[in-house]
Amino acid sequence: MPSSKELTAKRILEAVRQVIPVGHGPVALHEPEFGGNEWRYLKECIDTGWVSSVGKFVDRFEKMLSDYTGAAHAIPTVNGTAALHVALLLAGVKPDDEVLIPALTFVATANAVAYCRATPHLVDSAYDTLGIDPEALDQYLRDISEPNGASLINRFTGKTIRAVVPMHTFGHPVDMDGLCEVCRKYSLVIVEDAAESLGSTYKGKHTGRFGRISTLSFNGNKIVTTGGGGAILTDNPEVARRAKHITTTARAPHQWAISHDEIGFNYRMPNLNAALGCAQLEALPGFIDRKRQLAKRYEDAFAGIEDATFVFEPVGTKSNYWLNSILLSKEAAYSRDYALEYLNDAGIMARPCWTLMHRLPMYKDSPRAPLPVAEDIEGRLINLPSSANLA
Numbered sequence: 001m002p003s004s005k006e007l008t009a010k011r012i013l014e015a016v017r018q019v020i021p022v023g024h025g026p027v028a029l030h031e032p033e034f035g036g037n038e039w040r041y042l043k044e045c046i047d048t049g050w051v052s053s054v055g056k057f058v059d060r061f062e063k064m065l066s067d068y069t070g071a072a073h074a075i076p077t078v079n080g081t082a083a084l085h086v087a088l089l090l091a092g093v094k095p096d097d098e099v100l101i102p103a104l105t106f107v108a109t110a111n112a113v114a115y116c117r118a119t120p121h122l123v124d125s126a127y128d129t130l131g132i133d134p135e136a137l138d139q140y141l142r143d144i145s146e147p148n149g150a151s152l153i154n155r156f157t158g159k160t161i162r163a164v165v166p167m168h169t170f171g172h173p174v175d176m177d178g179l180c181e182v183c184r185k186y187s188l189v190i191v192e193d194a195a196e197s198l199g200s201t202y203k204g205k206h207t208g209r210f211g212r213i214s215t216l217s218f219n220g221n222k223i224v225t226t227g228g229g230g231a232i233l234t235d236n237p238e239v240a241r242r243a244k245h246i247t248t249t250a251r252a253p254h255q256w257a258i259s260h261d262e263i264g265f266n267y268r269m270p271n272l273n274a275a276l277g278c279a280q281l282e283a284l285p286g287f288i289d290r291k292r293q294l295a296k297r298y299e300d301a302f303a304g305i306e307d308a309t310f311v312f313e314p315v316g317t318k319s320n321y322w323l324n325s326i327l328l329s330k331e332a333a334y335s336r337d338y339a340l341e342y343l344n345d346a347g348i349m350a351r352p353c354w355t356l357m358h359r360l361p362m363y364k365d366s367p368r369a370p371l372p373v374a375e376d377i378e379g380r381l382i383n384l385p386s387s388a389n390l391a
C-alpha cells in the first residue's frame with residue numbers, strides 16, 4: 001500500500017500532467033520568452049553605441065510603462081529592490097521608523113526597508129489574496145498603536161509607524177479598498193510593492209496606482225524582463241522629479257559642469273535593458289492572455305482533487321497569474337515536502353513559497369503581529385510552473 005503522502009503526491013503530479021504532458025523535459029518555474037523585437041532593439045543599441053545610462057529606449061520604456069499602467073510617471077531603475085528603496089525614502093521613511101510589510105513576501109520588501117535604516121514590522125496575510133489582511137491590520141493597530149499629532153506611534157517600541165507596503169503576491173491583488181481605508185484611519189502612507197503584479201488590476205485599476213508611490217520589477221523570472229530592472233510609478237509630478245533625480249546621482253542640470261546637489265544613487269536603468277523592456281512590453285498582453293489560459297487549465301485539473309485547491313484571483317480583481325499556486329488541504333499539509341520532492345524528481349520544478357521574514361536571521365527580532373494565516377499558508381503552499389509558453 002502506498003502511504004497517503006505518496007497518494008497525495010501522485011494525485012498532484014497527475015493533475016499537473018493534465019496541464020504539462022510528459023515530454024516537456026524539466027519544466028522551469030518561470031522562464032522568460034523573447035519572441036518579438038528583442039534582437040532588433042538590442043542590436044540598435046549596440047550599432048548606435050547607446051548602451052548605457054541614457055538613450056531613446058529609456059524614454060520609450062518610461063512612456064510605455066506609464067501608458068500601460070495609467071500612472072502619470074514611470075521612472076525605470078536598475079532593479080526592483082532599488083526602486084523600492086527610493087520609493088520608501090520618497091514616501092518619507094526615516095531612520096528608526098517602522099514600516100508595515102507582509103511576513104509573507106520576497107526578502108527584497110524587508111531589505112528595502114532596512115536600507116532606509118528603518119525597521120520592517122511584519123503583519124499577517126488574508127487567505128483570499130495571500131496579501132496583507134486589512135481587517136487583521138486594523139485590529140492589530142488598534143491594540144498596539146496610538147496617534148501622535150499626524151503620525152502613528154507603536155506603543156511598545158515608541159517608534160513612528162510611517163508606511164505600509166502591500167505586496168500583490170504572485171500577481172493577485174491585495175484588498176486595496178480595505179487597506180486604503182485602514183491607512184486613512186491611521187495616517188499611514190501606502191507604498192505598493194507591485195513587483196509581481198504588472199498587468200494585474202483591482203476593480204479595473206492597475207495595481208501600483210493606489211499608493212502614493214509604487215514599484216515594479218523586471219527581473220529575469222518576472223512576467224516581463226529587462227535582464228535586471230525595476231521602475232517607480234507615481235501620479236505626483238514632484239515625487240516623479242525627485243525619483244528621477246536621486247536615482248541618477250542627483251546631478252545638477254548643466255550643459256557641461258559636473259555637480260551634484262545631494263547624496264544620490266546610481267540606480268538608473270541602462271538603455272540596453274530598456275531596449276529589452278520595450279520589446280517585452282509589446283508582448284505583455286499576449287503573455288497575460290496565455291498565462292490566464294494556463295491558470296484556467298490548472299484550475300480545471302485541480303477541480304476534483306481533495307488534497308489541494310488551486311489559488312484563484314481574488315473577487316473583483318484580474319490577476320496576471322504570474323505564478324500559479326495550490327494550497328494543500330490541512331489534512332494533506334504534512335505531505336508538502338514529499339510532494340515537492342516527488343514533483344521535482346518528475347522534472348516539474350515546483351517550489352514552496354518564501355521562508356517567512358521572521359524566520360530569517362536578520363529579521364527574527366522584527367516587531368510582528370500574530371501571523372496565523374501567513375504561517376499556515378507557508379506550510380501548505382506549492383508554486384507550479386507558470387511560463388506563458390506552457391499554455
Ligand SMILES: *Cc1c(COP(=O)(O)O)cnc(C)c1O
Pocket residue numbers: 079080081082105106108109167193195196216217218219229230
Ligand atoms: C522580484 C521582487 C522584488 C524586486 O526584485 P528585484 O530582483 O530587485 O528586481 C521585490 N519584491 C518582490 C515581492 C518581488 O517578488
